[in-house]
Amino acid sequence: MPTNNNGTEELIVQLRKDNEMRKRRGFTLVELMIVVLILGALAAIAIPRILGGAATAKANGCKTNIDLINSQIELYYANTGGWPADLEVVTKDTDYFPDGEPVCPVSGAVYPKALTADHRVDASGHAH
Ligand SMILES: [Zn+2]
Numbered sequence: 001m002p003t004n005n006n007g008t009e010e011l012i013v014q015l016r017k018d019n020e021m022r023k024r025r026g027f028t029l030v031e032l033m034i035v036v037l038i039l040g041a042l043a044a045i046a047i048p049r050i051l052g053g054a055a056t057a058k059a060n061g062c063k064t065n066i067d068l069i070n071s072q073i074e075l076y077y078a079n080t081g082g083w084p085a086d087l088e089v090v091t092k093d094t095d096y097f098p099d100g101e102p103v104c105p106v107s108g109a110v111y112p113k114a115l116t117a118d119h120r121v122d123a124s125g126h127a128h
Pocket residue numbers: 062104105106107125126127128
């Protein structure tokens with residue numbers, strides 16, 4: 001039966017050609033759009049969380065700085081028996097701040113030099 005054998009060979013040759021064509025085509029437009037949509041959805045979820053986390057960390061760093069400065073002011077009072085005249089008396093003293101004067105992590109500014117009536121750092125501009 002040469003006709004049948006010939007037909008099978010033709011079919012095999014055709015299948016091989018189809019297979020080679022599929023290998024060369026790469027991704028379809030729909031496949032690429034699905035990948036882009038998935039990456040976009042992941043970015044839409046991840047980016048606000050990353051940016052929000054950094055802002056929260058900086059605001060918490062500012063609160064920690066204010067608490068630390070107030071603690072060092074009280075330590076100054078315990079050591080000397082008197083309150084500091086202004087904030088720089090404590091923040092410029094390396095006994096109290098060995099790494100230098102603390103700055104606000106949010107704005108990058110130093111804390112106000114004038115102390116409040118109860119000898120605390122003026123944190124009114126740091127309600128982050
Ligand atoms: Zn601040």
